Amino acid sequence: MAHSPSLPDRPRLELDPEMTDEERLAALREHYADILDVNEELTEQLDAADRRREELREKAEKLERQNEALKTSSLYVATVEEVTDEEVVVKQHGNNQEVLTEVSPSLADDLEAGDRVAVNDSFSIQTTLDQETDARAQAMEVDESPDVTYADIGGIDEQIREVREAVEQPLVEPERFEEAGIDPPSGVLLHGPPGTGKTMLAKAVANETDATFIKMAGSELVRKFIGEGSRLVRDLFELATEREPSIIFIDEIDAIAAKRTESKTSGDAEVQRTMMQLLSEMDGFETRGEVRIIAATNRFDMLDRAILRPGRFDRLIEVPEPDFDGREQILQIHTRDMNLSDDLDFTTLASRTEGKSGAELESLATEAGMFAIREGRTEVRMQDFEEAMEKLEEDDEAGDQIASAGYADYAY
Numbered sequence: 240m241a242h243s244p245s246l247p248d249r250p251r252l253e254l255d256p257e258m259t260d261e262e263r264l265a266a267l268r269e270h271y272a273d274i275l276d277v278n279e280e281l282t283e284q285l286d287a288a289d290r291r292r293e294e295l296r297e298k299a300e301k302l303e304r305q306n307e308a309l310k311t312s313s314l315y316v317a318t319v320e321e322v323t324d325e326e327v328v329v330k331q332h333g334n335n336q337e338v339l340t341e342v343s344p345s346l347a348d349d350l351e352a353g354d355r356v357a358v359n360d361s362f363s364i365q366t367t368l369d370q371e372t373d374a375r376a377q378a379m380e381v382d383e384s385p386d387v388t389y390a391d392i393g394g395i396d397e398q399i400r401e402v403r404e405a406v407e408q409p410l411v412e413p414e415r416f417e418e419a420g421i422d423p424p425s426g427v428l429l430h431g432p433p434g435t436g437k438t439m440l441a442k443a444v445a446n447e448t449d450a451t452f453i454k455m456a457g458s459e460l461v462r463k464f465i466g467e468g469s470r471l472v473r474d475l476f477e478l479a480t481e482r483e484p485s486i487i488f489i490d491e492i493d494a495i496a497a498k499r500t501e502s503k504t505s506g507d508a509e510v511q512r513t514m515m516q517l518l519s520e521m522d523g524f525e526t527r528g529e530v531r532i533i534a535a536t537n538r539f540d541m542l543d544r545a546i547l548r549p550g551r552f553d554r555l556i557e558v559p560e561p562d563f564d565g566r567e568q569i570l571q572i573h574t575r576d577m578n579l580s581d582d583l584d585f586t587t588l589a590s591r592t593e594g595k596s597g598a599e600l601e602s603l604a605t606e607a608g609m610f611a612i613r614e615g616r617t618e619v620r621m622q623d624f625e626e627a628m629e630k631l632e633e634d635d636e637a638g639d640q641i642a643s644a645g646y647a648d649y650a651y
């Protein structure tokens with residue numbers, strides 16, 4: 240709730256009987272100027288209050304309309320498929336009926352593909368459903384058209400080639416697999432250290448194939464949705480089928496597919512159920528369909544081998560830390576929109592950043608840009624990169640100290 244602005248102090252006129260006429264005149268002039276200032280400030284506050292009142296009135300009217308609509312009929316839940324200026328295509332849940340319905344331009348502005356809405360008998364949209372209450376929307380990130388392309392990914396050309404072969408080709412040329420009489424890989428597992436481009440790869444395939452990108456994070460599933468994991472996995476596959484062609488991306492799959500441990504706590508049983516659901520969805524899945532499945536992990540060593548059997552994640556692709564050439568390419572990618580000085584030497588930068596991931600190289604470029612901006616320049620120089628490297632090294636050391644104090648041990 241916004242605080243009301245405080246009222247300006249009332250100007251005071253200090254007149255002394257001892258004052259000369261000129262002094263009085265000067266004091267009166269100053270007082271008059273003060274009054275004008277206060278007047279201006281009060282007028283501004285009044286205008287702001289008027290605007291706020293108008294906003295609240297509109298909001299109240301909208302709520303009243305929604306309230307009326309909700310009272311008069313029961314509503315159906317639907318998902319927005321497409322939005323144009325004044326029309327929206329919605330697909331009703333349950334019967335999957337698709338309908339084109341008109342909406343006011345202001346509502347159209349608020350809607351985007353993938354939103355859940357409530358529609359009445361005549362399919363007019365009554366309200367958008369709160370994402371907060373929708374576990375499905377919270378657990379999954381749906382992106383109709385991710386904007387990452389293969390050209391944005393540096394240093395892992397071989398992995399790009401493998402992903403294209405295992406994921407992209409079955410989507411765009413399924414007949415080639417049919418003719419050859421082979422089933423494409425069911426699921427692809429990308430494994431490697433954090434920040435090396437696994438998520439980017441999955442998004443780039445979705446982009447290239449015009450597929451919807453649906454991401455679910457294993458860790459979120461286990462942390463936030465206790466008791467709902469297996470239902471959400473079912474929903475994930477259902478949603479992917481509704482939206483085909485689509486790419487399901489399960490990040491941090493180790494959180495739901497870790498090797499069985501000795502302990503038998505209820506949390507473990509729940510994780511186990513979630514994993515069983517995932518396996519059974521994959522087993523029942525038509526590999527030649529238009530849904531492809533990619534998973535990623537930084538903890539390959541921890542995975543339950545059951546998920547690597549044929550028909551499940553049967554194509555493993557390692558995404559390693561970038562080598563010298565990779566680092567050079569990644570730095571070039573992340574500086575391509577920068578105004579770089581001629582002294583910038585990518586070879587030196589690549590040799591001085593051994594062991595850094597793509598994500599770390601991206602932060603290096605951003606940090607170097609920040610150093611330039613701080614000095615009032617828009618041109619980024621080698622010196623900025625030197626300083627950025629020092630800063631990131633210091634940050635790393637601080638991070639290591641925290642890690643050695645026992646907080647994080649996520650080694651690959």
Ligand SMILES: Nc1ncnc2c1ncn2[C@@H]1O[C@H](COP(=O)(O)OP(=O)(O)OP(=O)(O)O)[C@@H](O)[C@H]1O
Nearest residue numbers: 391392393433434435436437438439569597598601
């Ligand atoms: N190979 C790369 N080329 C260009 N940029 C990269 C590369 N790898 C990582 N990045 C940068 O780092 C960011 C994070 O990468 P991404 O999310 O793909 O990593 P990830 O391997 O999925 O990591 P995590 O295992 O932590 O989820 C990207 O948005 C990108 O800007």
